Amino acid sequence: MKTMILSSLIAGALALPALAADYTIIAPAGPGGGWDQTARTMQEVLQAEGISGNVQVQNVPGAGGTVGLAQFASSASGDPSQLIVGGYVMVGAILTNSSPVSLDDVTPIARLTGEYEAIVVPAASPIQTITELVDALKADPGAVSWAGGSAGGADHIAVGLLAKAAGVDPTKINYIAYSGGGEALAAILGNQVTAGVSSLGEFLPQVQAGTMRLLAVSAEERIEGVDAPTLTESGYDVVLQNWRMVAAAPGLTDEQVSAVAADIEKLNASEGWKAALETKGWANTYLAGDEFEAQLAKDKEATEGILREIGLVK
Numbered sequence: 001m002k003t004m005i006l007s008s009l010i011a012g013a014l015a016l017p018a019l020a021a022d023y024t025i026i027a028p029a030g031p032g033g034g035w036d037q038t039a040r041t042m043q044e045v046l047q048a049e050g051i052s053g054n055v056q057v058q059n060v061p062g063a064g065g066t067v068g069l070a071q072f073a074s075s076a077s078g079d080p081s082q083l084i085v086g087g088y089v090m091v092g093a094i095l096t097n098s099s100p101v102s103l104d105d106v107t108p109i110a111r112l113t114g115e116y117e118a119i120v121v122p123a124a125s126p127i128q129t130i131t132e133l134v135d136a137l138k139a140d141p142g143a144v145s146w147a148g149g150s151a152g153g154a155d156h157i158a159v160g161l162l163a164k165a166a167g168v169d170p171t172k173i174n175y176i177a178y179s180g181g182g183e184a185l186a187a188i189l190g191n192q193v194t195a196g197v198s199s200l201g202e203f204l205p206q207v208q209a210g211t212m213r214l215l216a217v218s219a220e221e222r223i224e225g226v227d228a229p230t231l232t233e234s235g236y237d238v239v240l241q242n243w244r245m246v247a248a249a250p251g252l253t254d255e256q257v258s259a260v261a262a263d264i265e266k267l268n269a270s271e272g273w274k275a276a277l278e279t280k281g282w283a284n285t286y287l288a289g290d291e292f293e294a295q296l297a298k299d300k301e302a303t304e305g306i307l308r309e310i311g312l313v314k
Helices: 002-016 034-048 063-075 088-096 132-137 154-166 181-189 199-209 254-269 271-280 289-311
Strands: 019-026 052-059 084-087 109-120 147-148 173-175 195-199 212-217 241-246 283-288
Touching: 019 034, 019 063, 034 109, 034 199, 034 241, 034 254, 034 271, 052 173, 052 212, 063 088, 063 241, 084 088, 088 132, 088 154, 088 241, 109 132, 109 154, 109 181, 109 199, 109 271, 109 289, 132 154, 132 212, 147 181, 154 173, 154 195, 154 289, 173 181, 181 195, 181 199, 195 199, 199 212, 241 254, 241 283, 241 289, 254 271, 254 283, 271 283, 283 289
Parallel strands: 019 052, 019 084, 147 173, 147 195
Antiparallel strands: 084 241, 109 195, 109 212, 109 241, 109 283
């Protein structure tokens, strides 16, 4: 009888669905920016889709994500429940900050999203077009102040490439780096800077509300539903897409990496994630495994070349 009861209990346990993993996601920036939005959207969808039972998000801002990256690499080692979001901005910040910790010190899982850069001015600005903004930049580079994300990130690179395309010395630009998207928004809306640059989704609510004017985007072609020219059609040969990724802790076993990767793959395939991408205007640029690692290596090399070209890395 005892054997039968024990066998029944074991069979019942095996028939139960596996418990969803719990995760803590580090957003290595302040609230309101792209990494924070990515982490919190992951949190929402992972839980809503039943992929994870409990997901927490922690903000660790500073130095283009390298402060959070260093903390994560040292404290999360061997823990499969710890994740960190990052992306193109972090690749540049690692180089410009000469960070002792890099993406080689964590376990990249997948590239998740891509988003083009947008250039805006406050609604009260007398500048009406991207040409007028560039004319002001040509007249006096230092007099045109730009609010954006961390030094060496996608925003900074976009301004440097625009200056170079316009025949302006990129090392002369007056770029003001903010660690969080909320701080940069406040500076733009408060007319503390001439212009702002960030991922399109971070500015769209303000543009739609009429508090900002969208001058141009860094896409190859006009974006459907967005009333703004590309930099290319405006005469400036600049195309740039910011991308975001998720990484796991270092020191994991192959089985642990596979389990995390499987959960992120489920996230990407879920209807909740697809709906979130559409709402936020994020492109699905999902790439995982060896293909992502190979692309990441190429992006590192290309970013270093761009940063050297515009004078941010010697």
